[in-house]
Amino acid sequence: MVTAAAARTETPLAVGTDLSIRGVSHAFALDGKTLPVLQDISLDVAPGSFVALLGPSGCGKSTLLRLVAGLDRPRRGELLGDGEPIVGPDPSRVVVFQDPTLYPWRTVEGNVRLGLEARGLVKTHYDRVGAALRLVGLDRFASAYPHQLSGGMAQRAALARALVNDPRLLIMDEPLGKLDQLTRMTMQSEIVSLWRNAGFTALLVTHDVEEALLMAERVVVMTERPARIAAVLEVEKPYPRHRNDPDLVALRQRALELLGLGATW
Amino acid sequence: MSTIVDDRTGVGLAEFTDEDSAPRVGLRWRSALPPLAWLVLAGITTWWPSPQEWPRTEEFVALASTVAAVLALLAVLGPWLGVFGARVRHAEPWLIALAVIATVWELVTAKLAWLPVPFFMPPQAILEVYLDEGGKLAECVFYSGLLLVKGFAIGALVGFAYGVALGWSPRASYWGHPILRFVGPVPATAWLPFAFFAFPSSASAGVFLVALATGVPVAVLTWSGVASVNSAYYDIARTLGASERFLVGKVAIPAAMPHVFVGLFMGLAGAFAVLVVAEMMGVKAGLGWYLQWAQGWGAYSNMYAALAVLALLCSGAISLLFAVRDRLLAWQKGMLRW
Numbered sequence: 001m002v003t004a005a006a007a008r009t010e011t012p013l014a015v016g017t018d019l020s021i022r023g024v025s026h027a028f029a030l031d032g033k034t035l036p037v038l039q040d041i042s043l044d045v046a047p048g049s050f051v052a053l054l055g056p057s058g059c060g061k062s063t064l065l066r067l068v069a070g071l072d073r074p075r076r077g078e079l080l081g082d083g084e085p086i087v088g089p090d091p092s093r094v095v096v097f098q099d100p101t102l103y104p105w106r107t108v109e110g111n112v113r114l115g116l117e118a119r120g121l122v123k124t125h126y127d128r129v130g131a132a133l134r135l136v137g138l139d140r141f142a143s144a145y146p147h148q149l150s151g152g153m154a155q156r157a158a159l160a161r162a163l164v165n166d167p168r169l170l171i172m173d174e175p176l177g178k179l180d181q182l183t184r185m186t187m188q189s190e191i192v193s194l195w196r197n198a199g200f201t202a203l204l205v206t207h208d209v210e211e212a213l214l215m216a217e218r219v220v221v222m223t224e225r226p227a228r229i230a231a232v233l234e235v236e237k238p239y240p241r242h243r244n245d246p247d248l249v250a251l252r253q254r255a256l257e258l259l260g261l262g263a264t265w
Numbered sequence: 266m267s268t269i270v271d272d273r274t275g276v277g278l279a280e281f282t283d284e285d286s287a288p289r290v291g292l293r294w295r296s297a298l299p300p301l302a303w304l305v306l307a308g309i310t311t312w313w314p315s316p317q318e319w320p321r322t323e324e325f326v327a328l329a330s331t332v333a334a335v336l337a338l339l340a341v342l343g344p345w346l347g348v349f350g351a352r353v354r355h356a357e358p359w360l361i362a363l364a365v366i367a368t369v370w371e372l373v374t375a376k377l378a379w380l381p382v383p384f385f386m387p388p389q390a391i392l393e394v395y396l397d398e399g400g401k402l403a404e405c406v407f408y409s410g411l412l413l414v415k416g417f418a419i420g421a422l423v424g425f426a427y428g429v430a431l432g433w434s435p436r437a438s439y440w441g442h443p444i445l446r447f448v449g450p451v452p453a454t455a456w457l458p459f460a461f462f463a464f465p466s467s468a469s470a471g472v473f474l475v476a477l478a479t480g481v482p483v484a485v486l487t488w489s490g491v492a493s494v495n496s497a498y499y500d501i502a503r504t505l506g507a508s509e510r511f512l513v514g515k516v517a518i519p520a521a522m523p524h525v526f527v528g529l530f531m532g533l534a535g536a537f538a539v540l541v542v543a544e545m546m547g548v549k550a551g552l553g554w555y556l557q558w559a560q561g562w563g564a565y566s567n568m569y570a571a572l573a574v575l576a577l578l579c580s581g582a583i584s585l586l587f588a589v590r591d592r593l594l595a596w597q598k599g600m601l602r603w
Binding site: 069070071089090091093094095097099101103104105106114115117118119145146147161165 | 500507516
């Protein structure tokens with residue numbers, strides 16, 4: 001009992017967002033024609049869980065993320081965060097994009113403090129900047145400018161910029177897509193341990209089957225555009241996971257079949 | 266950033282390259298060349314007979330000798346002067362070239378009289394202008410500088426605000442864009458006749474013209490800078506809870522600054538042109554007015570003297586703007602050095 005109580009006090013205060021996507025459809029107007037992108041997507045993401053959206057390139061995964069972040073509004077259906085409709089961006093839902101998109105005129109520290117500055121919290125919560133930089137291992141590069149960073153360091157800085165806001169929902173749009181293999185593998189496990197320590201809800205878009213299976217608790221496989229949910233794979237494996245785990249290999253085969261690539265593997 | 270360190274690239278000194286294997290700090294005999302060249306200038310000016318007597322020749326000789334003495338002192342002290350010494354060593358080829366140019370100039374005018382006299386004069390005649398009319402020239406620099414600072418500051422501020430508004434607000438763009446397109450391409454000098462009767466004083470008319478010449482390029486480039494900001498920068502800020510004000514002040518404007526500076530440089534060049542023309546046409550002070558006056562009286566040495574001062578003023582203003590840019594845009598890679 002004592003140990004259980006101690007464990008409970010150690011669990012972080014931040015609680016993940018309870019995300020609910022209900023019958024969402026979306027389309028773009030292109031050259032006067034309507035291009036459907038998402039078709040009737042319904043998905044519930046439990047607070048504190050890690051869900052990956054897996055699908056072919058250009059299928060509309062990123063569009064779904066922009067809707068979740070509140071950057072765009074869906075044509076049909078609704079998105080709820082903790083039961084409230086998502087009508088605009090909110091600092092509790094932070095996005096990490098494929099490109100780090102650090103502001104080149106600010107140092108790493110200046111980029112990381114951006115969220116605090118935007119909400120007038122720099123004076124009261126400045127210690128979070130240092131904490132976030134330490135968390136991603138960039139505390140020694142606080143005064144560097146973005147053009148002085150490697151790709152992996154820049155993406156770490158972008159991650160720190162998100163984490164400094166203590167997000168309840170971390171939205172990641174292929175955050176490791178442009179990194180080299182080694183950096184990618186390191187950061188996959190780093191993000192998983194950040195998520196396990198912080199307790200936020202994590203939503204990851206990726207087209208890398210292995211990455212989705214290594215990181216997420218549930219993998220939502222999507223179809224070609226207009227995207228629908230083809231299947232939801234439950235990955236009931238403890239962390240840290242290993243690439244060659246036979247259960248993961250079986251799931252990978254299943255995911256590739258769903259993506260129409262079963263025969264090539 | 267390290268242009269002063271390399272003192273090996275002396276253009277006129279290529280034949281002395283075997284010296285370069287010697288240690289960097291220490292007495293170098295090639296440092297004796299600049300004082301020697303200035304001494305030659307002083308000697309030729311004194312002892313070579315002139316067909317015609319030129320006033321202020323002694324002062325010119327004294328100046329050349331003083332420069333020679335200072336350069337000799339710097340050559341001896343150079344190894345102990347650190348960065349400043351390196352700077353002087355880097356300037357050696359230019360210091361020699363200047364003395365050579367002055368000597369040739371002295372020869373073809375005062376000594377050999379190859380150039381027609383009222384239009385060309387020896388260096389001591391220019392020195393005479395500075396010694397006799399220095400106060401008046403300083404006053405002209407003050408008035409020109411004041412007109413430039415006032416006009417450029419007003420033009421830059423208004424142009425910047427106009428450009429930000431065009432780039433940010435669709436309504437401002439709807440009304441402001443046609444005006445800029447219609448008025449912008451008209452050269453600021455075309456407004457001269459209008460400005461001189463519409464404004465209460467010729468000085469305020471001058472400020473208006475300089476501001477107009479500055480404001481248009483600043484507005485156009487600020488506008489294009491704000492309009493071309495990567496939209497992902499806005500997405501990032503919005504998801505982090507940024508207000509509209511934050512998006513303008515902390516995202517759009519800093520991102521547009523490299524464009525803004527291009528506009529400021531273009532505006533400054535335009536401001537120089539308009540400044541001189543305005544002073545020649547109506548403003549009763551400043552270097553442009555002095556140039557016009559000197560030409561009218563056939564005072565050609567005064568004209569050259571004023572031109573040299575004008576060059577210094579313009580170059581100084583550009584250098585200042587470069588210094589401000591280097592400080593504000595230190596985050597950029599591969600910037601041009603002035």
